[in-house]
Amino acid sequence: xxxxxxxxxxxxxxxxxxxxxxxxxxxxxxxxxxxxxxxxxxxxxxxxxxxxxxxxxxxxxxxxxxxxxxxxxxxxxxxxxxxxxxxxxxxxxxxxxxxxxxxxxxxxxxxxxxxxxxxxxxxxxxxxxxxxxxxxxxxxxxxxxxxxxxxxxxxxxxxxxxxxxxxxxxxxxxxxxxxxxxxxxxxxxxxxxxxxxxxxxxxxxxxxxxxxxxxxxxxxxxxxxxxxxxxxxxxxxxxxxxxxxxxxxxxxxxxxxxxxxxxxxxxxxxxxxxxxxxxxxxxxxxxxxxxxxxxxxxxxxxxxxxxxxxxxxxxxxxxxxxxxxxxxxxxxxxxxxxxxxxxxxxxxxxxxxxxxxxxxxxxxxxxxxxxxxxxxxxxxxxxxxxxxxxxxxxxxxxxxxxxxxxxxxxxxxxxxxxxxxxxxxxxxxxxxxxxxxxxxxxxxxxxxxxxxxxxxxxxxxxxxxxxxxxxxxxxxxxxxxxxxxxxxxxxxxxxxxxxxxxxxxxxxxxxxxxxxxxxxxxxxxxxxxxx
Numbered sequence: 001x002x003x004x005x006x007x008x009x010x011x012x013x014x015x016x017x018x019x020x021x022x023x024x025x026x027x028x029x030x031x032x033x034x035x036x037x038x039x040x041x042x043x044x045x046x047x048x049x050x051x052x053x054x055x056x057x058x059x060x061x062x063x064x065x066x067x068x069x070x071x072x073x074x075x076x077x078x079x080x081x082x083x084x085x086x087x088x089x090x091x092x093x094x095x096x097x098x099x100x101x102x103x104x105x106x107x108x109x110x111x112x113x114x115x116x117x118x119x120x121x122x123x124x125x126x127x128x129x130x131x132x133x134x135x136x137x138x139x140x141x142x143x144x145x146x147x148x149x150x151x152x153x154x155x156x157x158x159x160x161x162x163x164x165x166x167x168x169x170x171x172x173x174x175x176x177x178x179x180x181x182x183x184x185x186x187x188x189x190x191x192x193x194x195x196x197x198x199x200x201x202x203x204x205x206x207x208x209x210x211x212x213x214x215x216x217x218x219x220x221x222x223x224x225x226x227x228x229x230x231x232x233x234x235x236x237x238x239x240x241x242x243x244x245x246x247x248x249x250x251x252x253x254x255x256x257x258x259x260x261x262x263x264x265x266x267x268x269x270x271x272x273x274x275x276x277x278x279x280x281x282x283x284x285x286x287x288x289x290x291x292x293x294x295x296x297x298x299x300x301x302x303x304x305x306x307x308x309x310x311x312x313x314x315x316x317x318x319x320x321x322x323x324x325x326x327x328x329x330x331x332x333x334x335x336x337x338x339x340x341x342x343x344x345x346x347x348x349x350x351x352x353x354x355x356x357x358x359x360x361x362x363x364x365x366x367x368x369x370x371x372x373x374x375x376x377x378x379x380x381x382x383x384x385x386x387x388x389x390x391x392x393x394x395x396x397x398x399x400x401x402x403x404x405x406x407x408x409x410x411x412x413x414x415x416x417x418x419x420x421x422x423x424x425x426x427x428x429x430x431x432x433x434x435x436x437x438x439x440x441x442x443x444x445x446x447x448x449x450x451x452x453x454x455x456x457x458x459x460x461x462x463x464x465x466x467x468x469x470x471x472x473x474x475x476x477x478x479x480x481x482x483x484x485x486x487x488x489x490x491x492x493x494x495x496x497x498x499x500x501x502x503x504x505x506x507x508x509x510x511x512x513x514x515x516x517x518x519x520x521x522x523x524x525x526x527x528x529x530x531x
Contacts, residue, residue: 392431
């Protein structure tokens, strides 16, 4: 039998668990039956005491109701109160009969007898006399009757009933405390028993774990070394149980794994090198693909923009030139046509300049020359020029600065202000007020250009400063544009180490905000920087 158990760890554990379970069942059975007996005795006594408490309460209420009803009759001469007193007296008689078999002590039995006797005297002698006195309004006789000892006797019984009720409550509390003490004693016994079982079980488990844990720990350490790729040397356990079989299998597995690991390492190194080369090729291919797609998209947008934006002014120039060449026109007409040709030529020049600036930015040859600049003077110059092209707009320049100088490229800043203020006019076809506000803090100057024009849809705001981006809706399609102006403005502002942003509500106008660094202090030097 012992040899059979030594060959199986499972059987050893099973035997230990069965023994522990047997001891626990014995302890639980003892606890259950002892607890049931204690609880049964307590509940039986508690039920008896509760019945007696209910009976004494019924007795007390019936007695008081009888007395109070009679007193109500004496006070108010209400026949209903007198009838209620007789009804309550019958309830009192029933309460006395119910409590009588429950009376166990001599005091309780004496109280029942005296109370029954007093009820008889009270209802059959005192109450009729008092009723007769009340009917004849002889209240002096009622008082003498009360003073003859009836009231004292009533108070005596009320106090006796209260004392009996208090005594019953104390006995209930005493029984409950005794039950708690007995339960506590049982719990202490059971706790000691279970501690004893726990100690015995722990000892058995410790012995088993020692026989099992140490070999398993050796196998665990060996497995961790094997997983880390290190050499493993483990002695085979000379046992006949599952651990012996596991040890032999592990030793064989470790040798096989180590042999194959050397082969896999060589193949893996070769595969890693190939994978790295493929990843580099894939990244380069993806980068070239994205560049080609971007170039192709820019090319398409450029061709579309050039074909659309150049065709319109060229058509106007050619049309008006042919009219002047083929027809004899009045001087006023000639001047009007020449003015139109000049405006379209200026527009063409602006478009060509935008394309040239785009080419310079793409090639990195777009350079800003920085100097001390007052942006207000530049803005006033731009407003004066733009104001000549419109009679629907009113310009308002608000200067709230405490520092007026910037480090900037005068011509490039004029280009930015011209683009933004011209856009404010162009995209406010109904006219309105264009407000330019200048403020500053200790380090930067804020320039805001606000119009009351068409506004910008929320979906287009994130893409507004991208090259060739134009808002495609009916309100703007007839206005036109290359989609380069704001992109160039952004490049110029960022070359000044500043930022440009826009906030807009569609249909209510837009606010373009430019944030630029203030002029450097004396002794600092600012070099020209390419975009």
